[in-house]
Amino acid sequence: MSIDHHHDHGAQDDHRRQFVAPDSSRRQQPAAGTEARLAELYDAALDDCRVCQERLLALVAQDAHAIADVVNWACVITAETYGDIPDAFLDEGQEDVFPEPFRQLARVYQDHFMAGTDYETMLPRCSAMTEGQRRQAAAAAVALVVGLSDFGVDFPFP
Numbered sequence: 691m692s693i694d695h696h697h698d699h700g701a702q703d704d705h706r707r708q709f710v711a712p713d714s715s716r717r718q719q720p721a722a723g724t725e726a727r728l729a730e731l732y733d734a735a736l737d738d739c740r741v742c743q744e745r746l747l748a749l750v751a752q753d754a755h756a757i758a759d760v761v762n763w764a765c766v767i768t769a770e771t772y773g774d775i776p777d778a779f780l781d782e783g784q785e786d787v788f789p790e791p792f793r794q795l796a797r798v799y800q801d802h803f804m805a806g807t808d809y810e811t812m813l814p815r816c817s818a819m820t821e822g823q824r825r826q827a828a829a830a831a832v833a834l835v836v837g838l839s840d841f842g843v844d845f846p847f848p
């Protein structure tokens with residue numbers, strides 16, 4: 691599918707655009723373009739552009755590293771906002787908002803971030819998921835980042 695537009699991440703008058711996609715430097719094998727792809731996915735979600743979100747989610751779902759990145763991003767912002775990952779994010783009660791693949795990864799974050807091993811632990815889980823599950827996890831993570839961006843939390847990544 692070809693598109694004739696681009697979602698601009700550079701709008702300085704919109705604080706939400708200043709959210710920075712996850713730092714992939716921790717990866718052993720950085721995939722070129724993934725950070726830019728996640729930023730564009732986030733911008734497409736901010737712009738409520740369904741076509742681009744579907745296109746980018748399909749690409750992101752093929753990449754276990756990108757899934758770990760975007761879920762990690764959502765979890766860091768969640769923890770910044772609430773001081774923790776709220777139980778409601780991890781319980782089964784809101785399957786439509788927090789589907790099982792997302793919850794599984796959020797629990798990994800919750801259990802491992804203190805030790806700084808959350809990303810490394812998430813990665814094999816992401817690899818083991820089906821593309822459909824990875825897509826679900828990414829969609830929930832992006833929706834969460836967009837939702838929390840309205841709070842204006844200072845995002846800790848430079």
Ligand SMILES: [Zn+2]
Nearest residue numbers: 734739741742
């Ligand atoms: Zn678009």
